[in-house]
Amino acid sequence: MSEHCTVEKREAAERAARTLRRRPQVQAVDVLPPARDPTDRWTLDIVLAPEAGGLPPAVETDLAAEGFTTRRVTPQGPYWGAVAVFGGGRA
Incomplete structure (x- = not known):
């Protein structure tokens, strides 16, 4: 088991995903455990609506509140x- 796979971190990932799913700009959020991600960390894979035009500041704030750092927006x-x-940190 990865050192990054703790109950607290899993709960933070699930809280962040629930919060993001309530945002109208967020179409979907997948929570990936450390074993399924090359960074060996809890990861959120987020799909945003076309009108979002990228990562909205409110979404970035929600992520930061749970200890997440944005690695990529494309x-x-x-x-x-x-x-x-x-x-x-940022990639």
Whole structure:
């Protein structure tokens, strides 16, 4: 088991995902455990609506409140994709 796979971190990931799912700009959020992510950290894979135009500041604030750092924001067809990891700095 990874040192990054703790109950507290899992709960933070689940809280962050629930919070983001309530945002109208967020279309979907997947929670990836450390064993399924190359960073070996809890990771959120986020799909944002086309009108979001990237990562809205409110979403970034929600992520930071739970200890997540945005690693990547890219257009994906008409949508935007974002990846955030628990802890760490920007890539």
